[in-house]
Amino acid sequence: MVGAGISGLGAAHRLRGAGHQVDLIDRAAVPGGRCGPGILCGRAIMVGGRLIGAKYTALRDFLTELGPFPLEPAWMRLTHLIDGDLVALDHRDPASTLRYLVGAGAAAPDVVKFSYLSRRAQDEPGLLAPGYFSKLAGLGDRKPLTDHFDPVIARKLLAPMTIWMHGAEPDEVHLGSFGMVLSTIIDEFEQLTDGIQPVVAQLARRGVALRTGTTVSRVLVRNGRVRGLTLSEGGGPAVDRHYDAVVLALPAVVASELTTDEFPALAKLLAQVRYLPAAAAVVEYDREVFPPGVGGISLDNGPCRMAGAYGVERRNTVRYTFSGRAARPLPTAAVLDTWLGRTERLLADSFGLGALRRRGVVRRGWAAGYCAYLPFHLEFTTKLRHELAACGRLSLAGDFLLGTSLEACFRSGVAAAEAVTTELS
Template sequence: MMNLNTYAVIGSGASGIATAYYLRQRGFNVELIEQDDAIGGRIRPFLLGDRPVQLGGKNIGRTYNLFREFTTAMGNNPYEFFGLNSSQVRNNKLLTLDNSRRVKATLEFLSQGTPKDIWRFWNVCGAVMRNLQNGLLGGPYFTDFCQRLGDKPLSEYFSPNFCQVVIRPMTVRMNGAEPEEAYVGNLGSNLRMVLDTYDQLTQGMQPVLEQFAKTGPVRLNSRVESLMVRNGRVVGLRLRDLSGVQELEYAGVILATPASISSKIVAPQSSELAETLDSVNYYPVTVVVAEYARDIFSKKVRALVFNDTYPISNAGAYGINERNVIRYTFSGRTGRRYMKDGATSEELIRLAEEALNKYIPISGSDRIRYVAKYHPVGLCAYTSNYPQFTTNLKTQLSQLPGLYLTGDYIKGASLEACFEAGKACADQVVQFEELQVSQKSELAAISP
């Protein structure tokens, strides 16, 4: 089947949606291809009883300009305030960081570090606040920093206590990584999320995804078997769907899947590109949203972060006024051990309730229902030496014309970072097409 005027975008998570959206804005035909039965990836809603709930991507930062423009383009999708609220246990009492006392609480957290920790942390925070591009992978401040001092693990840059109190809550929740598994060059992408203030879509993500699905063709339940290459150029895909294997030709193929999945797809054509993609670290995560018969959190305390002795990394209220619905995240080294050993969702949620009950009263008898999702390739911890990584990608992709890459490992894992990556990928396609047109015009002009 020929689709020579159409680009294929593989993967319908935030990066894939963004790439398709920006290409369609520029007048390109795009077919979105998804192996699951619905689009959205980690931001797709799941049913908690008869209501759709978000297991990922629920909180939308005030600085998420691209993503907010997208939701506006998808119709009437209003936002409601959620703010910033997270607590830790310090000296047997809860220390809460929220919008009303952000400065005071931040100073209390920073007091756990050495003067060098505080100086270094304020410097990197300042870099992100001065230029939001430093809150994306490859930002100018962190690129220069790593070129001068090296891209070392965060555990080598900050003291052990500061890593546990300040750094780990960021890396384990956003990347599934311990401080020794995350790098200084990637810190800005976490800091941008911490420094932001958040809203939530009043109607959730469902109407946004439903409207987007109407903007162009979508193939569900379709898995990429391999790339089709002719004369050194990627010209299509072999897809397996419910009817069997199909060979489809496209103007170009865009892989908007996690780096480790893209690696398997490209490996037969380029072992070097596959090796580069495999250098990106991913860690598993399980997310559970549970409904209780009463409020668990309060207006003052809406989330609690746990240390590395627990399999749960974070528990938080689903919404500012939905404090009886709790979102649990299981990640980090201890969480991985439980997931690797095959702990069921029921076992994990019981462990979470036991941990939470030490500080906030909760009982499994109050639980009404829950929905859970395990992501074996869950949270992206990126890679070290981002400038060299992107240089390698560019060099290796140049040997496979017709193939493009985007995803959570390009600019960062937040929704906004994924939209930045999708937009950048769409720009690359546009530039290639414009170059092709220019070259054809030149050839026509010199032909007899």
């Protein structure tokens, strides 16, 4: 197993459950991948993916079975800063959102279209799977999302959504994956009170061998079958290690690099998937930042497009996300600090606070932070399955398969483990 993010945890758990010996390999010293585990002022946090929706059933079952691990409510009403005005748009009150759009001059047929798609998405599981939105992809994925909606809707409503889910502007994503965004955004969220670390520790107690600080450079193949990995432990020399099968639970761009020598056609396909950078910081302050009833703020321009209270219980802690065009390329630590300072001043001005005093800060950046997908996603996965069928005992998991959410990643890991188990039996 390569990659100890949520996809890898799903795969490792299922493989172990099927009775296999599992090495869970990760180049980072601390497992958890883009969940971005860290410690802030003595408490566990996740700088990256942390929100667990009510629809995240597979992940929730896993957490219950392995734990249980305490969850705390995490999502509150978001206020939007649009053209300098604070606007409260609540997904639980779609009528007010539609009224706001019409009042802002959005074309009525497009408001109706948006409203219809939102209703269709309500019952969807938030995954990139065959269904209504994959059919829409066939009709509409030749053009970006912005070509399907009035610019007022695109800027005021779609942008905060696509930025939140993909770190992408609405002209960088397509209709086919928009159902996943809509379905996810209207969910209700919780988060792991103690972060992802206890989950990984429990998996290790169940017999998954964790090999952190170990970088894999290639997949080894003999007679068309995967035979192991070339890896380097703790910065040491590259060595070959034998494995009966390999699951790569990585961003597509990394899986492409590891397979390029042995499976060039697969690697070429994987390299097409677009990734966008993301940086984030979690800061604890000497007091609460948002007024009662406001859980966070979505900003309509600049590198920071989202700043939210870390949780209902932790309102003096704010998670800032830096993504979208103005946040590219991935910032250096110095640039990130400048952006952070600017956003703190903006928050202080918007909510009439004095200078905020920091108690602690944890920062992270990912070059391949968000998967922005390809148009015609199901065609891509069909081609991928075809190529993968020629790569014996290799399986893939990650955000580029079923979706970007923790649930989608977890499910992709389970599916990858099941494919390997079938092949080995």
